[in-house]
């Protein structure tokens with residue numbers, strides 16, 4: 001299984017950083033449809049370091065389709 005580099009947290013929405021929506025295609029996720037990508041640690045140029053919790057669609061084909069359709 002290949003692991004894609006995650007997009008920078010600053011380019012993501014609050015929903016994506018909290019794992020409420022897919023980090024790739026923005027689809028709203030629930031526990032049955034989400035893959036946990038693990039806790040990420042960010043040290044921004046300004047402000048305090050923080051953690052974020054990306055999740056992605058379990059349905060990778062559908063996810064890639066939605067991402068391209070954007």
Ligand SMILES: [Zn+2]
Pocket residue numbers: 022023024025026027056057062063064066
């Ligand atoms: Zn997705």
